[in-house]
Amino acid sequence: MNTKIISDRTLEMIDQYKNFHIGNTVCSIPYFNNKHYGRRAGLRVEIGKGSPKDIFEEIKNKALEQGVDMKSFDSESLKRFLVDNDIGIDCSAFVYYLLNEESLSKKKGGLDRHLHFPFSKGIIGKIKSKIRPVENTDVKTFAYDKNSKVIPIKNAQVGDIITMTNGLNNGNRDHILFIYQIEYQNFLPIVLHYIHATAWPTDGEYGHGIHEGRIDILSLERPLVEQRWIENDKTGEENYTFVNAKKNQTKLRTLPFLC
């Protein structure tokens, strides 16, 4: 058995979201989806699209505004502060930053150079998506055929994504996972390790954020949703990521320009 893992650069970005530091205090960045709030044209950090640096700057500003001493944060209070101030990351922005790092680590430039934005209409839309790529890249953009290709499980590589789309038809949200580690046996994948930004109903008000999980490949011939999904020690119907995957069109995709 051997294991492949994503580049150090991307791992570092994952770490910055998963173990976000303020001094010696560490917490994971919570999940924030702007669809609840409908904020427009604001700072990207205010709409769940901020990089770790943006988030750090926003915390500093909010702390100053509210008279909070940043040195007084412990993990719990930092997380509360982030959630209470609507600071967080959504699934597509999280994956965007990871793929961007992966692209940079392969010396292929920023992700925005490679992405197509089919849902940005008109000249203004095109300009907006070029200037603010993170904000204009949603799951459907990643799942667009010119941006990614559906692949069979046997061809899975680190840096691939799992997209869950068509959620609007059944009331579910589109979602995206990033594969950062794969275990192989006889050159065939047996476990896909993924990471994503999400909020499970069981996470409560402050427990959501960056989740890690794994998909044990039971059969290479069967689709993804018929494999064994494990996250937070939950499987089956208790695993909300899996439930979401079953309700949506869930596909394993690779970004050709990263190969």
Added chain:
Amino acid sequence: MISILQGTADFAYILGFALFSCFVAFLWSPLLIKTLYKLNIIKGSKRELSNIDSRKNKGETPVMGGLLIIITVAFITFFFNWSRSFTWVPIGVMLLSALLGGVDDLLSVFGGERRSRKLSQVLNLIRVHRELKMRIWYIITLPWSVFRRISVWVGSRTNKGVHVHEKLLLQFIAGSITAWWIYEKLGPAWHYIYLPYGIDIFIGWFIIPIIIFIVMFTANAVNIADGMDGLAGGMLISSFSALTLLSWINGFGEIAILNATTVGALVAYTYFNIKPARFMMGDVGSLGLGALFAVNTLAIGEIGSIFFLGFLFYVEAITVLIQIAGRYILGRRIFKMAPIHHHFEILGWSEEKTIMRFWMIHFIFVIFGVWLALH
């Protein structure tokens, strides 16, 4: 360079006005300070910065200290330097802008929260209001409603005080008066833009929108820069001193006296505004003095060097525009906070360090502006 040599005055005589104005301002400043404290005209510090240690006691400092300058300058000019040709329009524009600022200050302190209807609400009212005359009123004022909403979208706060769109309209009127005066009354020599090294560009009536823009932009620029104890006051001393010199050199005696009078009053004001301030300038002072600075610079034909004569005011205003552009176009902050003096404050510079460095930087650019104007 325009040089009319009409009303030229001895420079010592001009400086006498600075001393006299300073003396008058000092004389009645205790009365003003007492009144401002008695009426409790206190705005408080900017919410985002109110927890910085050095700003914690600013919540107790009254605004409208700019009245010290505005009233002193208007009074001295009216009684000792009144000239239909050269001083009544600058003073009129200054007073109009100051009035606007004063109303804003008072509404910010004593007024209630104001709301701004959304466009969809206005359109709904046009459709469903039971009174026909109100529906017609909403239709007639629709362009104003659109203008108002656009100003809200680009950052005008819809709380207390005069809203940005209302300010812009009144400043437009002030700018238009200036443009009319300069274009119509001062004559064809003002239909040119005079650049250094003898480059004169004839632009005719196109000078009108340029003048309006400069007056509006400068008034707001000074208003924006007035965010720290002594900052705007100190920088205005440099700018108006340079203007005094240039207007004297260019032969505009009355305007030189007006500028010198302003310098004198500014010295008295800044004396009380230096940290810990006894009062703050408020919009009444900053808008009035910004407009006066623009009018006086344009009147003596120094449009070519105005950017350097008011250097840091313009830089401060530009940083605000950059910040807004960064927010709406790029989705991120370019500065930690705008205007730029707050950026340095958040970086950890003390208020005193920021102010004095800004004074010095501004001063050297003003000297450059004078140097440029003399070429």
